[in-house]
Amino acid sequence: MKKFINKVNDVLVESLSGFAMAHQDIVQLHLDPHFVVRANKASNKVALISGGGSGHEPLHAGFVGYGMLDAACPGHVFTSPSPDQMLAAAEAVDAGKGVLFIVKNYAGDVMNFEMAAEMLSVPNATVLTSDDVAVENSTWTSGRRGVAGTVIVEKVVGSLAETGADLAACKALGDKVNQRTGSMGVALTSCTVPAAGRATFDIGDNELEMGVGIHGEPGRRREAMRPADAIVADLVAAILHDLKPAAGAEVLLMVNGFAATPLMELYLLYHSAEKLLKAQGLIVSRSLVGNYTTALDMAGASITLCLLDDEIKQHWDSPVHTAGLRRGC
Template sequence: MKKIINEPSTVVAGSLTGLELAHGDLLTVIHDPAVIVRVDAPVPGKVAIISGGGSGHEPMHGGLVGPGMLDAACPGAVFTSPTPDQVTTAIEKTDGGAGALLIVKNYTGDVLNFETAAELAETEVRTIVIDDDVAVKDSTFTAGRRGVGGTVPLEKITGAAAARGDDLAAVHAVAERVVANVRSMGMALTAPTVPHVGEPSFDLADDEMEVGIGIHGEPGRARVPVENADGVVARLLEPILEDLPFAEGDRVLLFTNSMGATPLLELYLAHGIAERMLADRGIVVERRLVGPYVTSLEMQGMSLTLLRLDDELLELWDAPVHTAALRWGN
């Protein structure tokens, strides 16, 4: 195992210290329990948007804390759910009197711990569970589909709804529309290595790729010979398109995501192929996001996410955002 670390047990704490030093204008880190909070929290009268999950997926979620997106993020240990007290602290630190929306990826530990915190909260709380992964129906990490790349547009769009002054019921309704219209699938050429484990999560031969992986290194729906970029993109895109299903004339956001080690040279190549394949089907790509936003440590691989857009979701995606990882608008 080759990593730029001191001790596996201190990786997350040290990373959070560096995050705060790098982006202290946007966020503050509470170290016990570990919570990342926007620097101006709580914002009076605004619904708080809170998410979190295991570390190792950076910049999700801590890099998405700031105006127009998350009010707080709860970082667990690497690939490990945050605890209820982290979520409780996040709610308390961001409570501006309008309640909180908890965005939870569909992993058993995340769901249980966020639910526990919601029950303990002294403000009104609603929860939305994201389960956009079309690759598998169940896994050892989930009851049902996993929450993966669709989490980023969900956090961006609900963050914008809260920033424009929507109440909790309205923000939750927007979140439900995103979850109903977003689908994702990923693949891997290599496995990630969790620092405290010290060895890859699974073994792949040099001529193999895993299709349908999760963001914690979970195995996928098939292990097949390595294909060229056209073949890889088709393997990811076809199941996504069939699942909703997406149809000719649909307007979409296309999110092409690196799992951590795939360089932008390859990622832009894959994105261009995906746009061509969608155009061939009469599906209109109105917005794009390309880059490493939902990673799996140093996994070499990629995922595709499609969100079917309407005028309001498009407006909310375009609304200003200012975080460490995403920023546009005034």
């Protein structure tokens, strides 16, 4: 294993410290327990908090800032943060209108956020993201996994929260966006967790994993490498089968990299996906391409579709200023 690290046990703290130094105008880092908050605390709004294992950067700390999250709780690599982290973060950013937890549907995340919610003395609610159409249940989840669609939920609900909307409205919008969003990924290589020192799974030079999870979990099937258009056709077909959009529906198309796939290839995937969607009579009116929900050093990508309406478009288009996503600020 060759990685830019000093000591394996220090990776998280050193990485978070560098992140906070590089973006000190946006975020502030707290240690013991670890959590990231806005450099300038918001007031009179619902506080949005998310988190999960590290290794998916910029998710979640990279989306702390105006128009998105108020705090993020990073666990160790691919490991859920603790309830103590979540509780401390919630108490630090509570701005008088309650706390909304945005949680990816993984067993450890769900359990620990539930414990934090029970201990928290202020009103709170949870949006559980479950956009992965590849598998219904897995070793890590009961129901569908939360993956790249989480970014869309955080952006849209973050915008609504900035308007002063109440906790019930923010949760309702988060649930709606999640229900209208589907994702599916494909891996060409494995990822390498620093503490393990070797690839999470073995895959042949001419193989791919269709429907892979963001921690390297198995997908729908292992198959031979194929041209990009054929791969995209399968991903898009699975998502459309799940969402069942009406003809003429507007969609947001997101192509998300897992960190080791160059942008040249991600844009090639976008080109293929948009052509397919237009051929299906859908209108691609919003887009996002890049590395937003990664899996350490995995080569691969995911496609996400969100069925848009006027409310979602309004909040997707609104200003945002975070380390990982900036627009209109």
